[in-house]
Amino acid sequence: MNNTQSTDLVFELSRPGRRCHRLPACDVPGGDTPLSQLLPAAHLADAPPPLPEVGEIDLIRHFNNLSARNMSIDTNFYPLGSCTMKYNPKRHERLAALPGFAALHPLQHDDTAQGMLELLYEMQQFLAEVSGLPAVSLQPAAGAQGELTALFVAAAYFRDQGQAHRRKVLVPDSAHGTNPASAALAGFEAVTVKSNGKGLVDLDDLKAKIGPDTAVFMITNPNTLGLFETQIGTITEMLHAAGALVYLDGANMNAILGITRPGDFGADMQHYNVHKTFTGPHGGGGPGSGPIAVRDFLAPYLPAPVVVKDGDRYRLNFDLPKSIGRVRSFFGNVGILFRGYCYIRTLGPDGLKEVSEQAVLNANYLRALVADGYDVPHPGPCMHEFVASARSLLRERKVRAMDVAKRLLDYGYHAPTVYFPLVVPEALMMEPTETESKETLDAFADVLLKIKAEDPELLKAAPHTHVISRPDEVKAAKEPVLRWTAAGRPADEPLPAGRKATAASPVGAP
Amino acid sequence: MSYVLNTPEDRAAMLARIGVGSVDDLFANIPPDLRLGRPLDIPAALGEMELQRHLERLAARNTSAAEAVCFLGGGAYDHFIPSAVDAVAGRSEFYTAYTPYQAEASQGTLQAVFEFQTLMCRLTGLEVANASLYEGGSAVAEAVLMALGVTGRTGEVLVAESVHPEYRQTLETFAANLNCRVRTLPTPDGFLNPDDVKAAANDSTVAVVAQSPNFFGHMEEMQAIGDAARKVGAVFVASFDPVMVGVLKRPGDYGADIAVAEGQGLGVPLGFGGPYLGILACRGDAEYVRKIPGRLVGQTTDRNGKRCWVLTLQTREQHIRREKATSNICTNQGLLALRAAVHLTALGPLGLRDTAELCVRKAHYAADVLCQVPGVSLRFKTPFAREFALKLPGDVPAVLAKLRAAGYHAGLPLGRWYPDLAGCVSVAVTEKRTRAEIDGLAAALRAAL
Numbered sequence: 001m002n003n004t005q006s007t008d009l010v011f012e013l014s015r016p017g018r019r020c021h022r023l024p025a026c027d028v029p030g031g032d033t034p035l036s037q038l039l040p041a042a043h044l045a046d047a048p049p050p051l052p053e054v055g056e057i058d059l060i061r062h063f064n065n066l067s068a069r070n071m072s073i074d075t076n077f078y079p080l081g082s083c084t085m086k087y088n089p090k091r092h093e094r095l096a097a098l099p100g101f102a103a104l105h106p107l108q109h110d111d112t113a114q115g116m117l118e119l120l121y122e123m124q125q126f127l128a129e130v131s132g133l134p135a136v137s138l139q140p141a142a143g144a145q146g147e148l149t150a151l152f153v154a155a156a157y158f159r160d161q162g163q164a165h166r167r168k169v170l171v172p173d174s175a176h177g178t179n180p181a182s183a184a185l186a187g188f189e190a191v192t193v194k195s196n197g198k199g200l201v202d203l204d205d206l207k208a209k210i211g212p213d214t215a216v217f218m219i220t221n222p223n224t225l226g227l228f229e230t231q232i233g234t235i236t237e238m239l240h241a242a243g244a245l246v247y248l249d250g251a252n253m254n255a256i257l258g259i260t261r262p263g264d265f266g267a268d269m270q271h272y273n274v275h276k277t278f279t280g281p282h283g284g285g286g287p288g289s290g291p292i293a294v295r296d297f298l299a300p301y302l303p304a305p306v307v308v309k310d311g312d313r314y315r316l317n318f319d320l321p322k323s324i325g326r327v328r329s330f331f332g333n334v335g336i337l338f339r340g341y342c343y344i345r346t347l348g349p350d351g352l353k354e355v356s357e358q359a360v361l362n363a364n365y366l367r368a369l370v371a372d373g374y375d376v377p378h379p380g381p382c383m384h385e386f387v388a389s390a391r392s393l394l395r396e397r398k399v400r401a402m403d404v405a406k407r408l409l410d411y412g413y414h415a416p417t418v419y420f421p422l423v424v425p426e427a428l429m430m431e432p433t434e435t436e437s438k439e440t441l442d443a444f445a446d447v448l449l450k451i452k453a454e455d456p457e458l459l460k461a462a463p464h465t466h467v468i469s470r471p472d473e474v475k476a477a478k479e480p481v482l483r484w485t486a487a488g489r490p491a492d493e494p495l496p497a498g499r500k501a502t503a504a505s506p507v508g509a510p
Numbered sequence: 511m512s513y514v515l516n517t518p519e520d521r522a523a524m525l526a527r528i529g530v531g532s533v534d535d536l537f538a539n540i541p542p543d544l545r546l547g548r549p550l551d552i553p554a555a556l557g558e559m560e561l562q563r564h565l566e567r568l569a570a571r572n573t574s575a576a577e578a579v580c581f582l583g584g585g586a587y588d589h590f591i592p593s594a595v596d597a598v599a600g601r602s603e604f605y606t607a608y609t610p611y612q613a614e615a616s617q618g619t620l621q622a623v624f625e626f627q628t629l630m631c632r633l634t635g636l637e638v639a640n641a642s643l644y645e646g647g648s649a650v651a652e653a654v655l656m657a658l659g660v661t662g663r664t665g666e667v668l669v670a671e672s673v674h675p676e677y678r679q680t681l682e683t684f685a686a687n688l689n690c691r692v693r694t695l696p697t698p699d700g701f702l703n704p705d706d707v708k709a710a711a712n713d714s715t716v717a718v719v720a721q722s723p724n725f726f727g728h729m730e731e732m733q734a735i736g737d738a739a740r741k742v743g744a745v746f747v748a749s750f751d752p753v754m755v756g757v758l759k760r761p762g763d764y765g766a767d768i769a770v771a772e773g774q775g776l777g778v779p780l781g782f783g784g785p786y787l788g789i790l791a792c793r794g795d796a797e798y799v800r801k802i803p804g805r806l807v808g809q810t811t812d813r814n815g816k817r818c819w820v821l822t823l824q825t826r827e828q829h830i831r832r833e834k835a836t837s838n839i840c841t842n843q844g845l846l847a848l849r850a851a852v853h854l855t856a857l858g859p860l861g862l863r864d865t866a867e868l869c870v871r872k873a874h875y876a877a878d879v880l881c882q883v884p885g886v887s888l889r890f891k892t893p894f895a896r897e898f899a900l901k902l903p904g905d906v907p908a909v910l911a912k913l914r915a916a917g918y919h920a921g922l923p924l925g926r927w928y929p930d931l932a933g934c935v936s937v938a939v940t941e942k943r944t945r946a947e948i949d950g951l952a953a954a955l956r957a958a959l
Contacts, residue, residue, distance in 0.1 A: 045760065144828070364536050435513045
């Protein structure tokens, strides 16, 4: 059923005079005083912003019917590689909504937030224990911000050590794009290190690129191909011998919980994606939470504040003279940290280890099934994910990885990550996670193999069962329409004084 | 309880299909000397009932804005959230989806973000808004990064001292690692004097950053500040309050080039500081759009000519441009952007206006009754909207402690950020505060002094 009721843009549903929220009458004296007696007219707008005017049932029907146009973990298997789309337990939502947590102001006095601070203090300890790196900052809002924060920490450390000449950050070619982007934003020069034929860091290339100006090597381990860097001990020794630091991109922590720890294999810093590993709901693209853990000698540079315990009392410690400062306002994405805390407390040490064992088992099982019909370029076993390739399909039938991905949508499966990592042609990156069953994996693999034999024209036109067919992305980028304006009329809001719409300005809806 | 499903029989069958004898064999690539070899030192597993009991116990050790009367502001406000917001955000098709990489299977999220972007344009009076950033502080830093890219200049970034201190600290952290010098313009009278901007700005100035209402809640002369920035070709970055534009002029109305805000007031719970919502909107000139950070949703058509939405202009972004990207940001704050879109739709123009108006009226009433307490006065002479700085006769931390004991989160001790204002607090009043609560605060303050 394709329910189109109330699914026009909310601005098109708007009718003057409709409302779904009314405020109480003003209960303080002077309710009739013109506002201009309280605030100079120069500050006041002539009218409120042109927001849509709808009734409550229209609002609810609109957004509910939009939600039905999404695939989600709660409705579909979602093997999106590198994103750890595991089940999001419902208990977390109910607990996070307790007013004793949800209604805490970020700047209220520590004495009135002892329970919250205790939870965050314990979360710092849990993350330190899982990583083997003792000092934790919960401040970064997402994984990318965690990377950036750690690089700021590294830069501050090297400045403090009189080694500001260390300007280069080495990044494997299989890394997430955020790694080199974060390096650049932290003022470093990003240098790419090649992968070898096994999908691992090419030690010769790494050796050639390590120099006296190397600041940090950013490594993802397990890497984005889902492979454990077996030479990690040698790699971290090489970097440390050159006086550089090793950063672990923690995107793939779901594979190694309680099995091996970044601190134990030589990383000096890492970030977590709490929303992945410890299952915060991904929210259609956030919020995330990207805390970092570092070695003791880097602790003085962490963002302030951190939670400390004095006797029985918890407090926020802002007194970190060497701190890099802040990477955001307020404490951090507490709501996601809270859910991660609930998850860790629910699983305990055995449960966390079981997560990684079963995530790895599921990935290897799916890999074995998929290998019956697709190239899987790198030898197993894999860790929590693997990368298959549709290159033979392209060669033999002119069908691309994206065609396979789109056809999967017809069968009710979210697509794997496609065309990433960049080092594998026609990549299909699959991460089933531990919360899926053997039957789900069997059924998914059956569909993947079935698709391989389908009519190429059918595949190139897929999907066939969704609310839209393939969108014209070139048009979207060439003639950007980034907001709605009323059709056939000039923009329904005044442009700022003295400015004309330029040719490149987004234009109204067709 | 780890939410795994496979039974021992499943596991045996799976291992056989893989061709290994045990799960341990799958970890053979991890060198034995790097294995942990002991259980993690974290507490034992809890069932759902035990977990709930534990968290209720922790919650009871907090005094939330639902228990004590909250007059705290400083960028996070105790606004009413209509129940429609939770009803929509609680749809798990929204909250358990991820970034809409597959547009055909993500039209719900994409359309909602497009609506959010449009709402932000209307809220700011600007032409382009992104799909959101993390929160208000990093939004300021991202706006300045944009300004560096747009102007190509390497001079100073001028920032009013009355901008939220944590936003300024965030900006300084970013600037410390880039070729970017931040100069703070003092605001001893609680506002940025536009003449000081004129005196400090020159043709190498990258940007001028001001916030109105500012951290103290008082108004800035944004038009004049913007004029001074424009005169030297610097980018004018305005940090605004997305609730108060229900009655106040919008950044686009006073000539802002980039508007940023903390969007928490739009349907996001206080939640001890996050997740919140960073708003960024800018003028529509091509050089601005090319430098905008983060996700953008654009409208297009599908193969059948049907209107639809996709992530667009992605060549700005890290997954394509890597070290040359405009920002390292990956995701937006999707769920919070959705909350804001629903919240603004639920309020409508009149609801937003009424909310802002109630805030203004109640804040002015509160200032009146608090200033009737002997020795208490407004610290600054400039107009304010829904938050204001008060000078107290006593020792501020001691007074605030007494007020906490009386059941009030009474205000923020400004000395924490501004040593010169050690004798002052800022007091914020939202539409939720009643006359009785405001009168109660005044009586409690009288008793505490």
